Amino acid sequence: MPLSPLSTPVAEPPVAARAAVARTFSVAIAGSGGAGVMTAGTLLLDAAARAGLYGLMVRTSGPQIRGGEAAALLRLGPQPVATLDDRFDLLLAIDWQNLHRFADEIPLGAASLLVGDSDAGEAPEALRRSGATLHALALKKTAKACGGAWVNMIALGLAGALAGLPVAALEAALRASWKRSAESLAPNLAALQQGVAMALGLPDERPAPLLPRTDAPAGRWLLSGNEAAGCGALRGGVRFVAAYPITPATELLEWMAPALTQVGGTLLQAEDELASVNMIIGASYGGVPSLTATAGPGLALMTEGIGLAVAAEVPIVVVDVMRGGPSTGIPAKSEQSDLSFAVDGLHGDAPRLVLAPNSIADCLAATEWAVQLAEALQAPAVVLSDQFMGQSRAVIDRPAHPGVPARRLTAPAATAADAPAYQRYLDTPSGISPMAVPGTPGTVYTADGLEHSERGIPSSQAADHRKQLDKRQRKLDRHDYGARWADVEGDADLAVITFGSTTAAVREAVARAALQGVPLRLLSLRLLAPLRIEALTDALRGVRQVLVVEQNHGGQLLRYLRSRADLPGRASGLHRPGPLPLRPGELCAAFVDWAAAHAPQEANS
Amino acid sequence: MNDTTLEARLSAADYKSDYKPIWCPGCGDYTVLSSLTKALAMIQRPPHEVAVVSGIGCSSRIPAYTTCYGFHGVHGRALAAGTGLKVARPDLTVVVTGGDGDGYSIGGNHFMHACRRNVDMTYIVMDNHVYGMTKGQASPTTEPDWDNKLAPGGTGIRAFHPLVIALASGANFIGRGFSGDPNGTAAIIAQAIRHPGFSFVEILSPCVTFRPEQKGWKEIVRAAPVEPTDDPALAARRIMTDDGFNIGVLYAGHRNPYPARVGSAARSVADLEREFEL
Secondary structure, eight states: OOOOSSOOOOOOOOHHHHHHSOOOEEEEEEESTTSOHHHHHHHHHHHHHHTTOEEEEEEEEOSOSSSSOEEEEEEEESSOOOSOOSSEEEEEESOOTTGGGGTTTSOEEEEEEEEEETTSOOOOHHHHTTOOEEEEEOHHHHHHHTTSOOHHHHHHHHHHHHHTOOHHHHHHHHHHHOOSOHHHHHHHHHHHHHHHHHHHTSOSOSOOOOOOOSOOOTTOEEEEHHHHHHHHHHHHTOOEEEEOOOTTTHHHHHHHHHHHHHTTOEEEEOSSHHHHHHHHHHHHHTTOOEEEEEOHHHHHHHHHHHHHHHHHTOOEEEEEEEOBOSTTOBTTSOOOOOHHHHHHOSSSSOOOEEEOOOSHHHHHHHHHHHHHHHHHHTSEEEEEEEHHHHTOEEEEOOOOSOOOOOOOOBOOOOOSTTOOOOOTTOOOSSSOOOBOOTTOTTOOOEEESSOBOTTSOBOOOHHHHHHHHHHHHHHHHSSOOGGGGEEEEOOOSEEEEEOTTHHHHHHHHHHHHHHTTOOOEEEEESEEESOOHHHHHHHTTTOOEEEEEESSSSOHHHHHHHHHSOOSSOOEEEEOOSSSOOOHHHHHHHHHHHHHHTOOHHHHO | OOHHHHHHHOOGGGGBOSOOOOOOTTOTHHHHHHHHHHHHHHHTOOGGGEEEEEOSSSGGGGGGGBSSEEEEOSTTOHHHHHHHHHHHOTTSEEEEEEEHIIIIIITHHHHHHHHHHTOSEEEEEEEOSSBTTTTSBOOTTSOTTOOOSSSTTOOOOOOOOHHHHHHHHTOSEEEEEETTOHHHHHHHHHHHHHSSSEEEEEEEOOOTTTOGGGGGHHHHOEEOSSOOBSOHHHHHHHHHHSOSOEEEEEEEOOOOOOOOOOOOOOSOHHHHHGGGBO
């Protein structure tokens, strides 16, 4: 059941559903390069946080290196927000240049407002035919009249006031970010006020604003998924990173570079991804927990290194911030299409860990867990984040637990004359054998990507090969992963399975469907490999039918699950490639239809 | 047992493991192994504080033949693994080893960038102008007219000049040894290990199986008739004009080694996390 390539209009959810799935306000601020839309969006998100609210800001831009059209897509609300809505309440365009390119990414409806500059000409037809109410306002002129203020400050005031944010919160956000002279702040504050006044001057037919919260939890965080993953890596104990720049993973590395030096680690820029993965293998062989971050093209180059980490049993973590593929694909936009490659893309029988965070907050927790698992199991771990989470910023509740350093089973020094010869690849019941750290006397060995004996000597003998293959599989299979392998919600007899950033839209769609009398069970898989087949079977107990939802063209998760597990009923898939996100409203409509098609026999008769 | 007495005892034999090499009888790599262990004995660093890192090929088997920590990775990536190890563990002595195919062909990009990066480690290439493990194909240093099954009549491509590339890319120490001169080669390797930054030692190491004519190298090699220089321009002229058989230290520069910006752990992760707080 592939979704249509473009999001088709769906009926508004009933009032009850909209109320129970907390009211949110979606705003897009768009314009050409230099208009400052990202700054306005960032300040709007900060102001919402100051007003006790939560929010998500997604960045989208054209292909230009600098300048070019761009849009900040925000969704604000009283509860944590992890996905965009089906429709925007407001599109505020500082100018119309190339804005038609965003028509699919910024869906509007009849209840939406479309605000542009009265001196910028006609709004593009692609936007006007949405039926949104168009207001042309003197944005640039008003900014100029405020002593040469920036037009994006008008936009900030306008969007903030329409969203229901107090002026004080907007002003505080602006003041906190101001790095220029005090004199230049005043006109921009005035422009912000003018934007607020413009909003209040609009006719009453406008989207309902949010109510500020005074009871918001203290100590909330504002960060991107890439920053969260970097932070999780540090919490997990990573102290060495080697990497090659690649969109959309670069910000993760740029956050870690100064952070690592402050906590006693280092980051090295490699000449390519072949080098970066081998550098972290070398560093980890040296006893230092190590990580690299990349995207699909880099992951492709890293596979030989990941295979080496499997064979030589060297713990490493590779964060893949997925983007549109194959090949160079769509570098700056999101897709969940590296899954098949991550779980199966190595030569030989090569057990590895594959994890997928399912929110910006989970980018932290899942990456930290990946480091812990890699270290504990002496195996490579691939973390499948994506551009949507990686480059978006969100207000989240403070991540709960403090960092626990990664633990690796190491070999003690063996200096006694009668100490037995150290066997690096000893075939233990758990499959985990103590790993000597160079510098330790009495335990020298050669780590090897060639098949080897327990002692670590290259071997092409069947018995050694079988023993080491069994060992490497067993250590992953026997580990107790606890309850974190998946988020399992609800107990309905129809189940929706998903992973990664799509989870948030699925979760919201499931909540909306419940309000329409269609209960669904939700499974979001965090540990994709090794697949917890027994736990999955348990979690699906009582389920009659399964629907697998993901953002790619081929239904990779569906195919993966079908190949590994006996899913109940006739498992079907619902998938669409990037870069358009799957939206909660369209998913809810699809779920309701799917549930109706699979109603119990007695209900049909 | 204190360190002094330990160090005083270390001989070349202490660095040689019991494993029998897979090499053909008469292979030049046997004497390179012997030169490496002699050099380590000159340095007197305990074997467990030395890591020997390699890629894939006949000569890349060398780590397990030592009593040092060894890393036998994938084809062409030894310098990358060695770089990660040395930057993460600057306390270790890191020696990277391999052959001409591993280092100059599949690993060519890493070779250039390792020279440029100038991490304090030593790279030993056993150059026999042939892929021996795959039984006799042309490598980057093979003569263009060398006939072989994969390139009948020869590749027709001029040979790669590793020393010139190393110098141009920024290697801080460049030497050439010959496997038939184990003591001289040991002295060059020891000097290379002691020299700060990235040290490159190319060792002519005949393949008696696929290039039996290389047995004649012993008649051709000669000590470089010059003193080592720290002048890159002079070194470039010498390296570019010699015939590839001058043995000795050809360049010893003064570039500062790669500054591993390993921090001082002044802050905790919890400190860093405050930047995310609203």
